[in-house]
Amino acid sequence: MRHRVVACGAGVLAVGIVAACGLDEGGLPGDAGPDVVTIEAGTDVTTSDVSSDAPGDVVADQVADGPMDAGSDVDAQTACEAVCKSPATCIGGTCTFDCSATSTCLNTNIACPGTVPCNVICGTGSCGGTINCGQASTCNVDCKGISACSKNITCAGSACTIQCGTGSCLGDIHCTATSECDVACSGIGACAKTVQCAAATCNVGCTANNTCAGDITCAPASQTCSVLCGGIAACAGKVTSGATTSTLCCDGTSACIGAVTCGKTSCNAACLGVSSCTGGVTCNATTCVRDASTCP
Numbered sequence: 001m002r003h004r005v006v007a008c009g010a011g012v013l014a015v016g017i018v019a020a021c022g023l024d025e026g027g028l029p030g031d032a033g034p035d036v037v038t039i040e041a042g043t044d045v046t047t048s049d050v051s052s053d054a055p056g057d058v059v060a061d062q063v064a065d066g067p068m069d070a071g072s073d074v075d076a077q078t079a080c081e082a083v084c085k086s087p088a089t090c091i092g093g094t095c096t097f098d099c100s101a102t103s104t105c106l107n108t109n110i111a112c113p114g115t116v117p118c119n120v121i122c123g124t125g126s127c128g129g130t131i132n133c134g135q136a137s138t139c140n141v142d143c144k145g146i147s148a149c150s151k152n153i154t155c156a157g158s159a160c161t162i163q164c165g166t167g168s169c170l171g172d173i174h175c176t177a178t179s180e181c182d183v184a185c186s187g188i189g190a191c192a193k194t195v196q197c198a199a200a201t202c203n204v205g206c207t208a209n210n211t212c213a214g215d216i217t218c219a220p221a222s223q224t225c226s227v228l229c230g231g232i233a234a235c236a237g238k239v240t241s242g243a244t245t246s247t248l249c250c251d252g253t254s255a256c257i258g259a260v261t262c263g264k265t266s267c268n269a270a271c272l273g274v275s276s277c278t279g280g281v282t283c284n285a286t287t288c289v290r291d292a293s294t295c296p
Contacts, residue, residue: 073092073093076092076093076116077093079093080094080095080116080117083095083113083114084116085113087105087108088112091119093116093117094116094117094118095112095113095117095118095119096119096120096121097110097112097118097120097121099120099121099122099123099126100123100126100145101123101126102123102124102125102145103124104126104127105128105129106125106126106127106128106129108128109130110129110130110131110132111132111135112132112133112135113135114135114136114137115135115136116137117136117137117138117139117140117157118133118140118157119139119140119142120140120142121142122141122142122143122148122149122168124147124148125145125146125147125148126145126149127149127150128151129151130151130154130171131151131152131153131154132154133153133156133157133160134154134156134157134176135156135157136156136157137157137158138157138158138159138160139155139156139159139161140160141153141155141160141161141162141163143164143168143169144163144164144165144168144186145165145168146167146168146187147166147167147168148164148165148168149164149168149169149170149171150170151170152171152172152173153169153171153172153174154174154175155173155174155175155177155181156176156177157177158177158178159177159178159179159180159181160175160177160180160181160182160199161184162175162181162184163184163186164183164184164185164186164187164190164191165186165187165190166188166189166190166208167187167188167189167190168187168190170192171192171193172193172194172196172214173191173193173194173195173196174196175196175197175199175202176198177199178199179200180199180200180201180202180203181197181199181202182203183195183197183204184205184207185205185206185208185211186205186207186211187208187211188208188209188210188211188231189208189209189210189211190206190211190212191206191211191212192214193213193214194214194215194216194217194237195215195217196216196217197218197219197222197225198218198219198221198222199222200222200223200224201222202218202222202224202225202226202243203226204218204226204228205227205228205230206227206228206229206230206231206235206255207228207230207231207234208231209231209232209233209234209252210231210232210233210234210236211231211235212229212234212236212237213236213237215237215238215239215258216235216237216239216240217238217240217241217242218240218241218243218246219242219243220242222241222242222243222244223243223245224243224245224246224247225241225245225248225262226246226247226248226249227239227241227246227247227248227249228249228251228296229248229249229250229251229252229256229276230251230252230255231252231255232253232254232255233254233255234252234255235250235255235256235257235258236257236258238258238259238260238261239256239258239259239261240259240260240262241261241263241267242262242263242264243262244264244265245264245266245267246262246264246267246269246285247268247294247295248260248262248267248268248269248270249272249292249294250269250270250271250273250277251270251272251273251296252273252276253273253274253275253276254273254274254276254278255273255276255277256276256277257276257277257278257279259279259280259281259282260277260280260281260282261281261282261284262284262285263283263284263285264284264285265285265286265287266285266286266287266289267283267284267285267287267288267289268291268294269281269283269288270290270292272292272295
């Protein structure tokens with residue numbers, strides 16, 4: 001039922017019986033009865049509609065205004081269950097390989113299914129085979145357990161995150177995600193071999209001592225490439241970027257002892273650590289700088 005509030009100037013005004021406004025006692029047209037709303041004198045009132053929903057209207061409003069993503073969550077879980085098979089399980093629409101317990105998944109090559117997100121969790125001494133996340137829509141590979149992920153890791157989809165703990169990620173890392181690839185080698189001796197990135201945005205962090213022993217490469221297809229060699233003796237191999245914009249920071253003592261090379265539009269190669277960049281720096285970009293302020 002709807003009641004109309006009408007302003008008639010100073011004095012007491014009512015909806016339903018408002019003789020002062022020249023309306024008859026039958027109320028406003030369309031009103032079922034003389035429901036009265038009294039408004040004190042001196043109150044500014046504007047014409048508006050006051051709604052009183054019937055029970056059916058309330059239910060309809062709740063349905064219309066309710067969460068719109070519930071169905072999406074169900075659809076995501078259903079899509080995941082259609083392709084995600086044992087030993088993986090679907091958690092919130094993400095195909096999850098849980099190898100977080102010590103020394104698990106030792107003789108298994110992990111292959112994420114296509115079209116759905118994938119999460120691989122590897123604990124201490126776990127994940128002894130290859131990890132192939134090249135078909136997933138997005139991917140997270142967690143190798144933060146000590147000596148986890150001993151073989152190659154391949155990652156694609158729209159975005160990929162790879163995290164490597166102490167003595168972990170001992171094989172090659174290859175990321176071709178379309179949007180962004182983040183490789184964090186944060187444990188001592190992590191990322192023992194090559195790191196290759198062809199995503200639009202490549203972020204490689206070699207922040208612990210003796211990390212990233214192999215070559216690091218950002219492909220010419222990449223728009224931005226950021227490499228941080230912050231640990232002692234980090235980035236012992238060559239650091240090469242063909243990305244449009246490159247920021248290569250050799251912060252650690254004796255970091256970047258291999259050749260550092262960058263090209264295309266802009267390159268910032270900053271050698272901040274003691275005895276860093278002993279392999280030399282070659283900039284073939286249109287703009288070459290060595291600005292430490294842009295380094296983390």
